[in-house]
Amino acid sequence: MKSLIGVLKDIISQAVSASIPISEPAVVTSAAAKFNMDFVSPIALTIFNKQKSSGCFGIKNAKDLATLIHSNIQSNPIVNQVEIATNGFLNIYINHEFIAGQITDLARGNFTLDIGLVKSKILVDFSSPNIAKEMHVGHLRSTIIGDAICRCLEFLGHDVARVNHLGDWGTQFGMLLCYLADKYPNWETSAPDISNLEEFYKAAKKEFDVNPEFKERARLRVVDLQSGEESAMKAWRYIFKVSREYLQIVYDRLDIKIEDFGESFYNPMLKGIRDELVERGFAVESEGALIFNVEGHSTPLMVQKTDGGYGYDSTDLAAVKHRLVTLGMQRAIYVTDSGQSTHFYALFDAAKTVGWHNPPSTRLDHAGFGVVLGPDGKKFKTREGGTVKLINLLNEAHDRAKAQLEKREQDPSIGNRTHLTPQDFEIAAEVLGMAAIKYFDLKQNRISTYAFSFDKMLDPKGNTAVYLIYAYARICSILEKLGEEVISESLSSTCILADKTEKNLALCICRLPDVLETVVDELALNKLCDLLYEISTKFSEFYTKCRVIGSAEQSSRIQLCIATKIVMKKIFNLLGIEPIEKI
Incomplete structure (x- = not known):
């Protein structure tokens, strides 16, 4: 194309x-x-x-x-x-004939994009939850936006690194290591159940806040950890392992592929970064600390704290140098909430000042996003006022999707009964539930906030994943009724776009390369969602007006059906959604 x-x-x-x-x-x-x-x-x-x-x-x-x-x-x-x-x-x-030729190529399986992009090495930093804490609804956007960006870049042929900048290092681990030793002194020989990470973290934090002796031991344990003392490292690795296993459950549910490069990965680089910035005059002393005053930014970056420790700024400086200089990335995309934009713009300008970042040879982007609100438009909380755990959100999406399928099966008046066997209900519910959450998020303008609503996400009408997957399944059903022999015969001819609705659909399908080019430049995934919905509505207009099976134009219209199915499936995949062909 x-x-x-x-x-x-x-x-x-x-x-x-x-x-x-x-x-x-x-x-x-x-x-x-x-x-x-x-x-x-x-x-x-x-x-x-x-x-x-x-x-x-x-x-x-x-x-x-x-x-x-x-x-x-x-x-x-x-x-x-x-x-x-x-x-x-x-x-x-x-020219109608040119567009028709593109449709025939697609229907025959020639799905390649010709948009003249130069292939690049690109790193996408996304998801990035904290170890020893459960993922909450705030991690949802970074995780699925980052994954979809990676999928689009990979489809265009770029060499993409999917990076999980885990919060796996820092002062909080001193209290966690001490609490593990106090609560479970035999943890090395008898592994304790700390799968409820949220409660484990809260208990350790409570002890840290009320017990001065515990607080001092935690501080010293941080020193042990940062120096690489073996018992501290062993306990840290145990907590990391338990936490990471939990994170993987969420990633598997959302079909996320990602490689861990947490804060601990950059820890050995921090002294070198400090020395380089001091030697080159970028890091200066201020009240016992070392700071980097970045031109155009009122808040300096903290290179080294007054106690000699390092924080997020120094870790991010090490990370951006490692990515651009050591790994040779030509573009790095940071997917975090918009509230961190000031920090990242200062970081990017600092990297440019030092000479690690050299536009246009290198490019740094902050893909900021708005927050997710509750259905009432206020901060998203549980009924008890707590943080909404992401795993609970995914479970509810599954359960609601399953209930919707069961209602459809029991009450045919609301639409066609499903074609699912009883054992397929769970699979279909999982697909629809995860798709509903992803699509509802990705169709929003990235920088906008939005109110989370299962009712709107799972609505079988309108611009939702449920509607689009049903529309896709209908196209699959049309092609299945025709049979492989009829379809194969139809591909021997050339597509002809006689009706206006045919041309409108074909032209919409052929916009995919241009939309993808915009998506990867602007990181605007909502435009890909808009195209998917437009293709679906254009197909509905075409199918309502133009008879496919048994018409004089059957072969040509079969090709249009096949091309629609191929492109819709590809867009679903780019959004991280696996559509169902029978439902």
Whole structure:
């Protein structure tokens, strides 16, 4: 599949160069649905507005410039027609035969993207929960947004490192190690049950807050840990193991692949970072601490604390150098809540100042996101006022999806009965439940907050994963009824787009390369969700108007059904969703 916008930009750029002696990047966008054209370009208006103060080469207005550019557009197999609008815009109509050819290629299994992107080494830092604490709803967005970003980058051929920057180091481990030894003195020979990590952490914190002797021992235990003392390291590894096993249960439920590089990984690098920044004059003393005053930022980065210890700033400085310099990453994407944006922009500027980050050869992005609110629009809490555990949220999604399937089975009046066997109900409930949560999150504007609502997530109507998976299953059902022999015969011909609804669907399908290019540049996954929903609605319009089975255009329309199924499945996969073909 070619990038239609990319090809059109090249065509327009060549026409501009042939018309006037300047170079201006062409802008081409998809036309709004209410218009008849397929794409529009404001290039003539853009150039005229920039050049009119100097006479714009004797051209009187934007429309005259558009006419000149139009006269230099070379004949090509993609563009059927270009019109000149009164305001100087170029209205572009795509050749039906070209789009039909793309559909035939897709239906025959030739699913490759041709968008001319340079393949890069890219690191995505996402999820990043704390060891010895349970994942809560706040980790949901970072985990699924980061995973979807990785999937899109990987599909485009980039070399992607999926990094879990675990909170597995720091002063809190002194109290955890002491509490483990006090509560379970024989933990090395008789492994205790500390699977309820939240309660274990709270109990240790309570003892730390009320017992001065315990607090002092915890402080000394941190020193042991940081120096690598064997018994401290052994206890730390035990707590890490129990906690990481729990995290993996959540990751498996959400189908997340990620590699751990926690704070402990960078601990051996911190002294070297401090020495480098001091030697080069970037780290200066302030009230007994070492700080990095980053130009343009009011709050300095803490290189080393007054007690000689290191904190998050020093760890992040070590991490960004390791990623860009040691690993040679060309782009690093940090997926955290928007509240941390000030810190990361200071970190990126610090890396640039030191020389580790050299734009445009390297690129650093903070993919900030808004918080998840409760259904009432307030802070998301349990009925008791506590933090909502992510595992409980996933369990409830599964249970609600299963209840919805059972209701559908028992009450056919609400829709077609399911095609699931009893043993498939659990699998289908898990798929629908996880898909509902993921899609509802990813369809939001990333930086916006949103209210969590199971009722809206699991609504079988509208822009939800449940609706889209049912729509996908219907396409699969159509193709199954046709049978492999009929489908195979249909692929021997070339697709013809006779009806407007056919062309609209085909053009929508062919927008995938352009949407993906925008998604990985802007980290705007909601645009991929928008495309998936638009393809589904366009298919519904096509299928309502155009008979497939038994029509004179059966072969062509089968190809359109196959292409729709292929692209919808691919988008589902990019969003981290595995659709069901029978439901």
